[in-house]
Structure formats: structure tokens, C-alpha cells
Amino acid sequence: MAWKIVIAGGGFGGFYAARSLERALPPQSTKITIVNDVNFMLYAPLLPGAAAGSLEPRHVVVPLREELRTTDLRLGRVMGATPERNALQVRSMAGRTEDLHYDQLVVALGSVSRTLPIEGLAEHALGFKSLPDAIALRNHLIQTLEAAETLEDAAERTAWLTYVFVGAGYAGLEGLAELQDFAADVIQLYPRCRTQGMRWMLVEARDRIMPEIPASLAEFAARELRGRGIEIRTGTTLERLTATEARLSGGEVVPTRTLVWTAGVKPPAVIERLGLPLEQGRIATDATMRVRDHRNVWAIGDSAAVPDPAQKGAAPCPPTAQHAIRQGRLVGRNVAAELGAGRVRPFRYKTKGVFVDMGQGEAVATTLGIRWRGRTAWWLARSYHLAMLPGNKRRLRLLIDWNIQLMFGRDASELGRLGHPERLADQTAGGEPAREDVTATAPAAPS
Ligand SMILES: Cc1cc2nc3c(=O)[nH]c(=O)nc-3n(C[C@H](O)[C@H](O)[C@H](O)COP(=O)(O)OP(=O)(O)OC[C@H]3O[C@@H](n4cnc5c(N)ncnc54)[C@H](O)[C@@H]3O)c2cc1C
Structure with a gap:
């Protein structure tokens, strides 16, 4: 019988966890399923480039089906979990909510913007x-x-x-x-x-x-x-x-x-519906990324409170892609170890470098304690990504x-209606095409 490993979330943490599991375990003994609400991983550090029109939006994402070899992608929304039954509730694209059973579960559901109660x-x-x-x-x-x-x-x-x-x-x-x-x-x-x-x-x-x-x-x-x-x-x-x-x-x-x-x-609201212990809103784990009091559940990335080795475990790791990637790679190996291949190890990574790209050929960076700025930093940042x-x-x-x-240079075409065409009924009615309202601060529909 094959082990069932489910990864909730296909961003930085989930993607690298799946890759590491594919390498660590033979496909005939495991069935890896990744549940994500989109069929790609967003490479967020390139998002400003997509916003500024210097990068084609499709070029800042990684299609999961292309990059994962044996992992099964289940497109859907994680709605909750019942850890005592080893079940994850997933709403499929067809609108049905089903239980997805697992032997090992990795939670990597990322984060959402943290808003404050400010008027307007x-x-x-x-x-x-x-x-x-x-x-x-x-x-x-x-x-x-x-x-x-x-x-x-x-x-x-x-x-x-x-x-x-x-x-x-x-x-x-x-x-x-x-x-x-x-x-x-x-x-x-x-x-x-x-x-x-x-x-x-x-x-x-x-x-x-x-x-x-x-x-x-x-x-x-x-x-x-x-x-x-x-x-x-x-x-x-x-x-x-x-x-x-x-x-x-x-x-x-x-x-x-x-x-x-x-x-x-902050972590998305669904984190509270997984039946797992929380620490400041993030899922509480030990140094190996195993969820407290749950032997077969692991949590990584922005939604997990993995003790930060750089602060001797006194605070959780910062919510960065750098940490999610390393946690993903290690949690894959730890899950494999739990199933008999190797030894479960603690997360030891400390930030080795940071890049901040400011456009116009300018950036600031630190790598292995060396500080860079200007064009050199910009070139390093681009090479790194x-x-x-x-x-x-x-x-x-x-x-x-x-x-x-x-x-x-840049293109100034505004394609806000791309992917949101006028309905046939509106076109044939002969009226004025509906236009996005820019008088409010809220944006037009995305393409
Ligand atoms: C503009 C921007 C720039 C950034 N730049 C940097 C940088 O330069 N360096 C750096 O280290 N970090 C950077 N970050 C932070 C980095 O992107 C995050 O820390 C990282 O993505 C966290 O990885 P994760 O796997 O926890 O979450 P994510 O990568 O966000 O993945 C979570 C996945 O879960 C999916 N998901 C969420 N809820 C559900 C649900 N209910 N059901 C199914 N799927 C769900 C999401 O769609 C997503 O695919 C940046 C972030 C932003 C927004």
C-alpha cells in the first residue's frame, strides 16, 4: 500500500516540499498530492516587475504541473481539516467539498495582507x-x-x-x-x-x-x-x-x-479551521516543523511559527520566501524520514543574504555579511532571482x-478588461459598454 502524503498549498513552501519528497521517496511507495487554489506557484519577488509591466504576468509564475513530476495536483480550496480522522476538507473546482485522507500532512498555506481597523x-x-x-x-x-x-x-x-x-x-x-x-x-x-x-x-x-x-x-x-x-x-x-x-x-x-x-x-482565515495549535495566529511547530501534539502533521512557510534558528528559537522565522524554500526542502526530507528513509532533523537555516530591487538599475543587498548597493547590487539581485x-x-x-x-521601454496599454469580456447580451443590446469605475480608489478588475 502506498503512503498518502498531502501538501496543502502550492507556493514556495509547498512546491519545494513536493520536489524534495519526489526525490526522497520512490514513486511506487508514495502518493503525493498537492492542493492549491491556482495551478501555479507565484514567484512573489518578481511581482513588482509584473506590476510595472516590465515582466509578462505569466513569466512570474511557475506552472505546478510542468515542474512537478510525480506529484498529483488537486486544484481546489482547503476549507478545513479533521486531524483526528486524518482528513483535509477540500472544495473542488466543481464546487463539491470532499475529504482528502492522508498519512502525512504538510500545511503551507502562506499568508494574506494584514489590515487594521482604519476607517475606509x-x-x-x-x-x-x-x-x-x-x-x-x-x-x-x-x-x-x-x-x-x-x-x-x-x-x-x-x-x-x-x-x-x-x-x-x-x-x-x-x-x-x-x-x-x-x-x-x-x-x-x-x-x-x-x-x-x-x-x-x-x-x-x-x-x-x-x-x-x-x-x-x-x-x-x-x-x-x-x-x-x-x-x-x-x-x-x-x-x-x-x-x-x-x-x-x-x-x-x-x-x-x-x-x-x-x-x-497574517495567516489566512482557514488556518483557524484546521484543528491545529496556534501561536500568534500561526501554526505552532517544534524545530523539526512538526506541529505540536500532531505526529503526522507538519507546517511551514508564512502560516507556520517555526522557531527561528537566527534568534535561538525565541521567535518564529520571518515570513520570507527564503525561509519557506528551505523549510519546504527540509520538511520533504523529514516526512520521508518519518516513513523510514533517513533521520528527522531540525530547521537550522539563517538568512545569508537579502536583495531589494529598486528599479532604474538600483538595488541594495547583503550577501554573506558583505553589503552591496547601486548597480552591482541590482545585478546581483537579478542574477539571484x-x-x-x-x-x-x-x-x-x-x-x-x-x-x-x-x-x-514600457508599454502604456491598459488591458483591465482582458479576461472579463462584455457579455454577449450587453454587446447585442447596443448600449454603452460598461466601464470600470476609477472614481473610487479600488482597482478595476484584473486581467
Ligand atoms: C510583493 C512581494 C515581494 C516579496 N519579495 C520577497 C523577496 O524578495 N524575498 C523573500 O524572501 N520574500 C519575499 N516575499 C515574501 C514571500 O513571497 C513569502 O514569504 C512566501 O511566498 C511564503 O511562502 P509560503 O509557501 O508560505 O506561501 P505562498 O508562497 O504564498 O504559498 C501559499 C499557497 O497556498 C495557496 N492557498 C492559500 N490558501 C489556500 C486555500 N484555502 N486552499 C488552497 N490553496 C490555498 C496560495 O494560492 C499559494 O499558492 C515577497 C512577498 C510579496 C507579496
Whole structure:
């Protein structure tokens, strides 16, 4: 009889867990199933490139069916679990909820944006966590330029041409830098907007940006952004948001129709329905990634509280792809060990390097204690992602996209309705085609 191994979540952690299991166990003795709500793994560090239009959206994802050899992909949504029956509840694409039974379960369900109870935030802010978020943001940005260009009154244009990012971690800083770079290119096509100029702002509650990197590099990144005219407000929080303005702590009111919320992540709600112990909302594990009090359940990545070896286990690992990848590889080997092939080992990885790509050929990085900045760091960051992206075909596509952008610049077409065509009934009714409403801050439908 073959062992049934189920992996819930096919992102960084789940994908590498499946790969490592495929290598560690003979296919005739195991049946590995990965459950994911999309049929690809999103390579999130490339998301800012997709948002800025320098990367084709399909080139920042890894199709799971192509890259996994013997693992069975079950497309569906994990709805909950009953660990005492070794069952995971999965809603299939056909809309049926079924029990998926396992001998070993690995939970790798990632995270969602962490919002706060700030008036107007949920209604008017944009997220920057998924591919639809990234493409919607790009389309929204182009729509704001199109809208501003139609206005005679410069004062009225201000809110359309002001872009605020709240949260200066990876997603906020890289997202803002890439999008500002993109906007600076395409604004040349909008004479009124070009004459007026744009306003970009990064708001951070802590007293510095990018806590993930050394203070001197963060300061370099801040200087670089300020040099591009980006305003940075540290020690500042968002207090209220409407469709047309954001109020910051200290009383400043910023007229804006674009506020992007990148202030942290939390585990998805389904984590609470798995019947597993939690620690600060994440699944509690020991150093080997085994879930506390559950011999055959493991948890990794953003949704797990795996003790961080860099902090001697005093706090959970930070929610980064670097950690999820290493946890995925090791949990595969640990599950195999549990089934008789090898020895279960603790997670020992400590961050060896960090890259922050800021577009325009600028980046900051640390690798093995050495600090890099400017063009060298940018080149290192790109080489790193090129090496880490799974699959040679994907790497080649990435390389081609980067070079095409360097040669031909950006494209300003706004394809928000792609994948959301007008219904045949509406077309034949002869009325005006429905248009996305950009008067609200919320984005148009993603392509
Ligand atoms: C814009 C951005 C830039 C980033 N840049 C970096 C960087 O440069 N370096 C770095 O180390 N980290 C970076 N990160 C963080 C990194 O992406 C995450 O830490 C990493 O993806 C976590 O891996 P994971 O496997 O836990 O989750 P994920 O990779 O998010 O995978 C979770 C998977 O589970 C699926 N899923 C969720 N719920 C369900 C459900 N109920 N049913 C079925 N499937 C479900 C999701 O669709 C997803 O495929 C960045 C993140 C963002 C948003």
C-alpha cells in the first residue's frame, strides 16, 4: 500500500516540499498530492516587475504541473481539516467539498495582507500580494493618468496624480520603486500630467524603512528614493482613508486616489479551521516543523511559527520566501524520514543574504555579511532571482523580458478588461459598454 502524503498549498513552501519528497521517496511507495487554489506557484519577488509591466504576468509564475513530476495536483480550496480522522476538507473546482485522507500532512498555506481597523481602509485601499493585485494596480495607475489628462483644472488633477504606499517592507518598497519608475516612463505620453508632475509617498509606522536589512543599507535605499522625489514619512500611520484623500497621523491630509496597503501579512482565515495549535495566529511547530501534539502533521512557510534558528528559537522565522524554500526542502526530507528513509532533523537555516530591487538599475543587498548597493547590487539581485526561479524555460523568458524592457521601454496599454469580456447580451443590446469605475480608489478588475 502506498503512503498518502498531502501538501496543502502550492507556493514556495509547498512546491519545494513536493520536489524534495519526489526525490526522497520512490514513486511506487508514495502518493503525493498537492492542493492549491491556482495551478501555479507565484514567484512573489518578481511581482513588482509584473506590476510595472516590465515582466509578462505569466513569466512570474511557475506552472505546478510542468515542474512537478510525480506529484498529483488537486486544484481546489482547503476549507478545513479533521486531524483526528486524518482528513483535509477540500472544495473542488466543481464546487463539491470532499475529504482528502492522508498519512502525512504538510500545511503551507502562506499568508494574506494584514489590515487594521482604519476607517475606509478596506473599502478604498489596494492590496499588493497576488498577481491579480499587481495587474489591477498597473491598470489603475494608467487609468489615473488617463483620468487626470482629461481634467482642465490642475488642482483637481492633484489627487489623481498622487500615489501613497503604506508599509515599507519588501512589497511596499520594491512595489513603489518599480511603479514609480514605470509611471515616470509612461507619463511622457500624457502632456498635462507631465507638466504637472506626480507625487509619490512611502508611509511607515516604524522609525525606519526596511527592517529586514542593515540600517546603513536602508538609509542608502531611502536616499535613492528621495533622490527620485519620493517622499518618505517614517514614524507615521494612516488614520483615515476616503476615495479622494488619506489622513496621516500628525494631521496631514494627502489628496490621493491611490493608496496601496503593504503593511504586513497574517495567516489566512482557514488556518483557524484546521484543528491545529496556534501561536500568534500561526501554526505552532517544534524545530523539526512538526506541529505540536500532531505526529503526522507538519507546517511551514508564512502560516507556520517555526522557531527561528537566527534568534535561538525565541521567535518564529520571518515570513520570507527564503525561509519557506528551505523549510519546504527540509520538511520533504523529514516526512520521508518519518516513513523510514533517513533521520528527522531540525530547521537550522539563517538568512545569508537579502536583495531589494529598486528599479532604474538600483538595488541594495547583503550577501554573506558583505553589503552591496547601486548597480552591482541590482545585478546581483537579478542574477539571484534568475538562478532561483525554477525551470530553464522560465529563466529564459525572464531574461528576455528584462532585455526587451531595457531596449524598448514600457508599454502604456491598459488591458483591465482582458479576461472579463462584455457579455454577449450587453454587446447585442447596443448600449454603452460598461466601464470600470476609477472614481473610487479600488482597482478595476484584473486581467
Ligand atoms: C510583493 C512581494 C515581494 C516579496 N519579495 C520577497 C523577496 O524578495 N524575498 C523573500 O524572501 N520574500 C519575499 N516575499 C515574501 C514571500 O513571497 C513569502 O514569504 C512566501 O511566498 C511564503 O511562502 P509560503 O509557501 O508560505 O506561501 P505562498 O508562497 O504564498 O504559498 C501559499 C499557497 O497556498 C495557496 N492557498 C492559500 N490558501 C489556500 C486555500 N484555502 N486552499 C488552497 N490553496 C490555498 C496560495 O494560492 C499559494 O499558492 C515577497 C512577498 C510579496 C507579496
